[in-house]
Amino acid sequence: MKKWTVALLLTGVVACQQSPSTDESNPAQNIAGVSFVEEVKAQAGKTVIPYQKYVLDNGLTVILHQDMSDPLAHVDVTYHVGSAREDIGKSGFAHFFEHMMFQGSENVADEEHFKIITEAGGTLNGTTNTDRTNYFETVPSNQLEKMLWLEADRMGFLLDAVTEKKFENQRETVKNERGQRVDNRPYGRLWETVSAAMYPEGHPYSWPVIGYMDDLNRANVNDMKAFFSRWYGPNNATLTIGGDIDVEQTLVLVNKYFGTIPRGPEVVDQEPQPAVLEADRYVSFEDNIHLPLIYMSFPTVSLRDEDEAPLDVLASILGGGKTSLLYKNLVKNQLAVQASTNHPCAELACTFTLLALPHPASGKSLADMEKVIRDTLVEFEQRGVEDDDLLKVKAEMESNFIFGLQSVSGKVSQLAANETFSKDPNYIEKDIARYNNVTKEDVMRVYNTYIKDKSAVIVSVVPNGKPETAAKADNWEIKPRTIPEYAETKADDVVIRRAKDTFDRSVMPQAGVAKAVSVPVMWNQKLSNGIKVLGTQSLETPTTSLLIKLPAGNYYQDKSQAGIASLTAQMLNESTTERSAEDMSKELRKLGSSVNISASANYLNININALTKNLDATLALVNEKLQKPAFKADEFARLQGQTIQGIINNKKDAGYLASRAYDALLNADNIAALPSSGTQATVSALKVEDAKAYYDKFVKPANGQIIAVSDLTQAQLVVSLKSMESWQGEGPALDITLPASDAKTGVIYLVNKDGAAQSAIRIGKRSLTRDFTGEFYKSYLMNFPLGGAFNSRINLNLREDKGYTYGAGAYFSGDKEAGRYTAYGEVRADATDASIVEFVKEIDNYAANGITDEELSFMRAAVNQRDARKYETPRAKLGFLGQILEYDLSPSFVAEQAKIVETISKDEINGLAKKHLNLKEMVFVVVGDAKTLRPQLEALGYEVIDYKI
Structure with missing residues (x-):
């Protein structure tokens, strides 16, 4: 089942008081063109991202976060422009510029942007959604000036470098991206179908972020340049820099490279525009799929509305893992292969979504799925909100906040998002409060306001040639768009703003002296049951992450039972002899901990993340999972059925088919020639007794490994890990050869x-x-x-x-x-x-x-x-x-x-x-x-x- 997560949990942390905006000691006081706005400092006992906020005279917002723990710097430039800023008939422009911005600028040659950052030892990317576009890179901190030069050059000196050839090339790249992510992927057209049915024509969310190819085909290079000139000015951007930086020196460099870039046209925030439906809208489309899907979407509020948090809690109750009502009513009883609930929120509108894929063996149709979903809503009304519902959400929220602080890129992205959408990097104070203050009454109120007896868009995705299997006959037609007559943009129509500099921008800055990178200080231990432990201490967050590796992976299974290792791992995520899978999930969620067990080629892997204060309680549950699995027949049957349906459904995906054929052709008739999940034939033949036998033979602690990263010392962590020493046993050593096949080559x-x-x-x-x-x-x-x-x-x-x-x-x-x-x-x-x-x-x-x-x-x-x-x-x-x-x-x-x-x-x-x-x-x-x-x-x-x- 799809994992439910509270919206916006990774966009902030616990706040602290801000310093006065008139602080006379700020580093900007001697830098002309830079104004200090505010500072947030670290406070003992609080989880916080310290930062300083500045604004340049041209309107660029600058946020600086100093983190000296690693010799890294992360740079993020977020433009407050996404597909919602596009005009009718000119969709996909914002996403298109996500591509164009990597194609070189006036002082950066073609294909050089990626090369420069990669050569600097960095990583980079860009993303576009409905409401913003961001560009970011993480590099060794001695490369920071070079990154600022790069980002400034594409903000202020891009348009003269946008050629017809680059334009045509990236248009083809976007088409390929759509082909790979939308047209050639099962259910790939779902999201744009929902949007087109949910919002009225012309609504900023009524078209897909990637755009319609007809619009891109119609556009010319000057259309694109005009879009950039309108939206990509410094006054519509936030530059956020975090890591091992000197604040004053960084401000000087920011002002040097960005300060002379002229302001763009003024930008006014868009007003929220939640959808309004007068009746249920049933829409369907055919796709090259195995399993049909039903997707119900109710319009709700907009980003950071006071009702967003209780709607998120409602989504958790209805579809949040094994404790949810939809899991009980659809997945556990094998009526559905998958079911989930979510409340995705964007700047202008949010929706409350429920989806299900019926299990073929259940004989249930999409109409049946819809009825169960609607009956589940009635059940919720009668059940109401329980104390544990709120406890789980708040514990997960705390955990996600803290784990979000583990990388400088995570902290920078949170600051950037909060500034872009709230004009307040420190918005998390309000964010924390609104979730902590959600009451049972709030949840029932939003259910009654937005869900009960309210209209929704109901989309059925059905296999090709089976339109009659839709949940209900279509009563809503997605009509052809009304496209205004195309007015070609001329080169003279494009406003190009030019900076006046006192230095030569064509000279790429040289990197500073690289700081030494230290290998983490490690410690070794061996538990009495034969598990080797290798650990290191990390003091950045009060968390512990463990990876337990047991020699019981896919290579240990016989090819006639391919898939048994994976199914055994899944069974260890189910019930124990002490508690049900639902109760186990509830206890872990109340701790804010995650435990995931899976199989790789050589190992059974147990990934554990916990707040250190809850480590012992989490390990007690892990020990229970590993030592007391219940191996219930009904749970095995459910997982087996889901695996088989997944295998069948995967055959609709070209990438899966390619990898499957490639594995078989490279390997002789051995386990490596088969997918880790097994084949339809091998998985169908398995029984719960096979999983129990595999567990009894192979899942043993001796020769296992624990890799540990924690804020605890070795002595402290070993005390906690000794709780595993009651588990004893040793499995057989791996005895395998993987000969190559005799497949014909060169064909x-x-x-x-x-x-x-x-x-x-x-x-x-x-x-x-x-x-x-x-x-x-x-x-x-x-x-x-x-x-x-x-x-x-x-x-x-x-x-x-x-x-x-x-x-x-x-x-x-x-x-x-x-x-x-x-x-x-x-x-x-x-x-x-x-x-x-x-x-x-x-x-x-x-x-x-x-x-x-x-x-x-x-x-x-x-x-x-x-x-x-x-x-x-x-x-x-x-x-x-x-x-x-x-x-x-x-x-x-x-x-x-x-x-x-x-x-x-x-x-x-x-x-x-x-x-x-x-x-x-x-x-x-x-x-x-x-x-x-x-x-x-x-x-x-x-x-x-x-x-x-």
Whole structure:
């Protein structure tokens, strides 16, 4: 079941008092053009994001957060413009600029933005929603000035660099993104269908964020420039910087690079516009799916309305995990494979949503699903709100607030969002209060106001050719849009504001002196039952994160029982002999803790996150899960049925089909050739006794591992972990070989997916097992400029130059038992054959001619400067420590890797390329419309073999 989360829990933290806005000691007092607004300081005993807020004379809001715990800086530029600012017939412009802003600006060459940040050891991205667009990067702190130069250049010096060629290329990229995320994905058109039915024509939320392709096709480059000129001025933006920064020095740099950018047109906040429905609107559409879906959406309020918080609590009661009413009435009794409730909120409007996918074995229709959902609402009326309902929400809220503080990027994004939508980075004081103050009466009031006897949009998504299976006949037609007559924007119509500088912006700033990055201080322990513990202390938040790894993963199962490891892990998330799954879920939620058990290739993994004050109580529940599972037949039957339906449904996804075929072709008849979830045949044959037998044989503590990141000392944490020593036993050692298959290489295996808008491609072969300082690691370095970065040869060719795909690349992967090399991409259906040609050209050329001097330099800088990001968060530390424990590494391997990066020669890299990139040794997998693709692929000269999953 989809996990329910309270809206906005990750947008803030507990507040503290603000200092007076006239503070005479502020760093801005001697910087012309910068005005101090306010300061929020840390207070003992409170969870807070300290910050200082400033405004430049041109209207740019600047928020600075100093965090010296890691030598990192995170920069976020949020523009208060999303798809809601677009005009009718010109949808998708905001999202389009999310792409254009990475294509170079006046002083940054084409394709250089990603390269500069990657070479700096950073990571970057951008996102667009209905109400804002943000661009962000995390880099070593000595690279901060370079990031400010980059962001300022695309804010103030973009338009002259927007060429017709770039415009056309990114238009194709957006089409590919839509193809991959909407048209070629099951249920991909649901959200835009709901929006079109919910809101009246012309409402800012009535069109999808990604836009309609007709609108993008109609637009010209000057339309886009005019949109940018209107909305992307500094006075409609918030620049938030956090991390290891000097506040005064940072302000000087911000003013230097941003201060001369002229203001844009004034921007007025949009007024809330919640939808109003006079009657239920039934809408349906057909899709290439296995399971039908019903989606009910009630209009409610708008972002941060006083009723938003109680509506979130209502969503928790109705659909929040195993304790919810929908889970009881639909999922637990196997009427539905999935059911969930949510209350997504945006700046102008919110909706209360309920969805369900009926279980085929139940024989229930979408009409039946609707009735159960409506009966559940009546049941809620009779049940009312219980004390635990409020306790769970408030505990989860506290936990989510605190866990949101574990990265500088998380803190910066919270500050930026609060400023953008409330003009108050410290809005969290109100946020905390409104959730803590929700009463039972509030929840019942909002139910009666917005849900009971109210109208909704009810969308049925049905399999192709089965329109009669909709919940009810359509009574609402989504009519063709009324598009105003297109008035072409001329170049002279675009207002370009130009800055007047006293320095040369064409000169990229040099990085400062890099600060040393320290490997976390680690400690070792071994519990009396044979579990090895590797831990480190992290004092940033009062939390503990644990990863327990038991040698009982997918490799331990027989291929005839593929899927049993995964099902056993799922059963450990269900009832124990002491309490029901619902009671277990309730106890964990009241602690604000999360425990998730899953299977990977080698291990059964137990991921635990808890507030340290609740660690012992959480571990007591973990011990109960691991030592006293109930293995109830009805729970196994439910999970088995959900797994089977998931397998069937996955076959509608091109990416899944490609990976499934690729796994089978690379491996002989062994467990690695099968998906981790199993196949329909193997899972159908399993019984609850098989899961119990698997547990009894393999799920034992001896030779297990615990990786721990906590604010506790070693001595303190070990006291808590000793509660696990009552669990005893040792399972059999892994005895497995994974031979490669004898599949024919150098040919194309074609998997049919009728009418696919995109084709999924995999090209590769079996390769090296994983190591950290040997040939596997060196081959990773070799592949980096070919397929391992955004600006790799493969991605620049297929995405940026040709516009065939939303993304493509290549990578080495492996574990102790096996490894592989894989090139991948999902490409436009009409460019499938051309994409194969380009993949082959890039791989062959690299194998024959090797790495360039520029690429070698880029790889050295990019890889070695990433260390600052390796250990920032508890999650990152868990991954790092997990590698050390699993592969018995010395912490010095990091220094050894750095030395390899600095000293590996061009000749050695080129030798590895020749050795590992022989296309004649590789299999080609293509998933798409076979009747169209077969003649095209054969025309390339390949033997094409039909392959069925």
